[in-house]
Amino acid sequence: MADDRIITALDVHSVEEMKTLVEILGDSISFYKVGMELFYSAGPEAVQYLKYEGKKVFLDLKLHDIPNTVDQSIRALTRLGADLMTLHGTGGRTMMETAAAAVRDEAARLSIPRPRLLAVTILTSMDDAGWQEIGGKYAVAETVAHLAKLAKEAGIDGTVSSPYEAGEIRRLNGEEFLIVTPGIRPVFAAANDQKRFTTPAQALQDGASYLVIGRPITQAAKPREAAEKILKEIQGGY
Numbered sequence: 001m002a003d004d005r006i007i008t009a010l011d012v013h014s015v016e017e018m019k020t021l022v023e024i025l026g027d028s029i030s031f032y033k034v035g036m037e038l039f040y041s042a043g044p045e046a047v048q049y050l051k052y053e054g055k056k057v058f059l060d061l062k063l064h065d066i067p068n069t070v071d072q073s074i075r076a077l078t079r080l081g082a083d084l085m086t087l088h089g090t091g092g093r094t095m096m097e098t099a100a101a102a103v104r105d106e107a108a109r110l111s112i113p114r115p116r117l118l119a120v121t122i123l124t125s126m127d128d129a130g131w132q133e134i135g136g137k138y139a140v141a142e143t144v145a146h147l148a149k150l151a152k153e154a155g156i157d158g159t160v161s162s163p164y165e166a167g168e169i170r171r172l173n174g175e176e177f178l179i180v181t182p183g184i185r186p187v188f189a190a191a192n193d194q195k196r197f198t199t200p201a202q203a204l205q206d207g208a209s210y211l212v213i214g215r216p217i218t219q220a221a222k223p224r225e226a227a228e229k230i231l232k233e234i235q236g237g238y
């Protein structure tokens with residue numbers, strides 16, 4: 001029933017709201033994202049609950065700091081046992097290399113499966129105009145490809161990018177590299193604040209490994225029906 005390639009973003013601010021959604025979605029969703037909103041409100045309990053329920057967890061806290069701070073923070077987060085975690089690729093090569101080594105070291109020390117690390121490239125809420133406004137010298141697509149190459153060289157397992165860049169990242173970094181794409185909008189959903197987005201089927205066709213989908217499911221009048229509609233779409237049932 002569930003498809004591991006769909007990660008539902010639990011952007012709510014209490015454990016109670018999270019549990020209600022997870023119960024409603026039942027076996028239609030097996031992979032959840034805990035982001036800043038939920039983690040800053042509920043803390044590690046959110047991750048622990050999902051793991052206890054047998055779900056996979058993407059802990060999306062987008063670390064962005066000097067290498068030493070990221071090293072210590074990523075070690076603490078590794079102990080929570082998430083499957084995927086994020087840091088910002090714009091933190092640079094040394095920061096990414098330090099984080100990649102810290103996750104491997106901490107997971108080995110605890111004899112737990114190693115969480116996969118993803119570098120956030122350029123947020124999907126940003127278009128070329130917004131990127132240039134903050135001083136971006138090259139086009140978004142070019143910068144994302146550059147950051148993806150750098151992330152791979154630094155020992156990072158994958159990227160978070162928009163689906164628009166997925167094909168090029170796949171070409172550059174190969175089949176094993178994880179490409180996680182938020183900015184997913186089924187035809188029935190509003191764009192909200194997303195600027196670089198496409199449909200679930202198109203994103204997979206373009207090379208995404210995982211799709212992050214929040215509001216089109218969690219804010220639908222009937223979340224389970226919305227999730228099932230998306231599953232049907234990606235499994236070719238339209």
Ligand SMILES: O=c1ccn([C@@H]2O[C@H](COP(=O)(O)O)[C@@H](O)[C@H]2O)c(=O)[nH]1
Pocket residue numbers: 009011033035120122123124125160161182183184192194212213214215216
């Ligand atoms: O570039 C990025 C990085 C992360 N996100 C996160 O994904 C979800 C998307 O939610 P929707 O409701 O489907 O828009 C959200 O948790 C973001 O923090 C992103 O959108 N873009």
